[in-house]
Amino acid sequence: MPVSRSGRPTAAQLLIGARLRQLRTEAGLSTRQAAAELGTSASALHRMEGHGVGLEPGRVRRLLSAYGREAEAGAVLADVERASRPGWWDAYRDVLPRSPADLIGLEEHAYVIRLYAPAVVPDLLQTPAYAEALQRVRHPEEDDRRIARRVELVVRRQAVLERADPAPPVVWALLEEAALRRRVGDAEVMRGQLAHLRLLAARPGVTIRVVPMYTVHTALLCGPVQLLRYRPASLPDRVLLHTLDGIEVEDRRDVVAQYLIALDSAASVPDSVPISAWRTDWEDARA
Structure with missing residues (x-):
């Protein structure tokens, strides 16, 4: 099964591997015992479970049989096949x-997707107009076609919030007041962005809160952060760090723990308010 062009296993591969590890544990088999059923080494099975390496359909089917999960073979193998295809992106x-x-x-x-935004509204929560205005600042040298393509990518990423199966992720976003007072585009763009945030926050499973500028907390020191959590829980959290060069993915447990502590610190700020209760002069301004 191919991995991403970065050489890392894809998210889909990691999830399949974690699911196989969970099924093995539920079957009461050790790594060595399951590897013997497969006719391979314990280290090879460990790579399959931990890194999504070697997920060939025949091997997966044999493992499911050893775990007494033949009834799930169709669904798991369909996931394996999907994981081998390039993503829409x-x-x-x-x-x-x-x-x-x-x-x-x-x-x-x-x-679960946790977002912390000290400067601008995160991509997953942006309106197309706000996204376009921001992309023009980030890429002033590009023509309208390229900008439109970048905005299209942002909008397509937001489809994760609309998915039906599985259910949409739980979203918890903390925005600094500065991110909502900073003018991106014109007043009309800002009014539309604020209205969009309130509509999102009215959905089940979506929380958006605003931290006033007079508060200080640990997350202020780390910049924009996106923390991702998966099922099964044995798959570690990931942190996405947004930089000028792009986005870095961090999965080392000690580093992720530091960011989790910072986000928890920010979440506990007593003066933060829900987006529905936050008001700004943008809403009274003329475009």
Whole structure:
């Protein structure tokens, strides 16, 4: 099974491997015992479970049989087949930020997405008009066609919030007041963006809060952060760090733990308010 062009396993591969590890544990088999059933080494099975390496359909079917899960073979093998295909975002490589190839796959498979935005509204929460205005600032040298393509990519990424099966991810976003007072585009763009945030926050499973500028907390020191959590829980959280060069994915447990502590610190700020209760002079301004 191919991996992403970065050389890393894709999110889909990691999830399949984690699912196989969970099924083995539930079957009461050790790594060595399951490897013997497969006719391979324990280290090879460990790579399959931990890194999604070697997920050939025949091997997966044999493992499911050993675990007494033949009834699930069809669904798991369909996942294996899907994981071998390029993601829809592959067609946007010309405008993807410098980042691991499976960045969007990591978003699409998350069941919890936590966002911290100190400066601007995060991509997943932007309106098309706000996204266009921001892309023109980030890429002033590009023509209208390229800008439109970048905005299209942002909008397509947001489809994860609308998915039906599995259910949409739980979203928790903390925005600094500065991110909502900073003018991106004109007043009309800002009014539309604020209205959009309130509509999103009215959905089940979506929380958007605003931290006033007079507060100080740990997350202020780390910049924009996106934390992704998966099922099964044995698959570690990922942190996406937004930089000028692109987006870096961090999965080392100690580093992720530091960012999780920072986000929890920001979440506990007593003066933060829900987006529905936050008001700004943008809403009274004329375009």
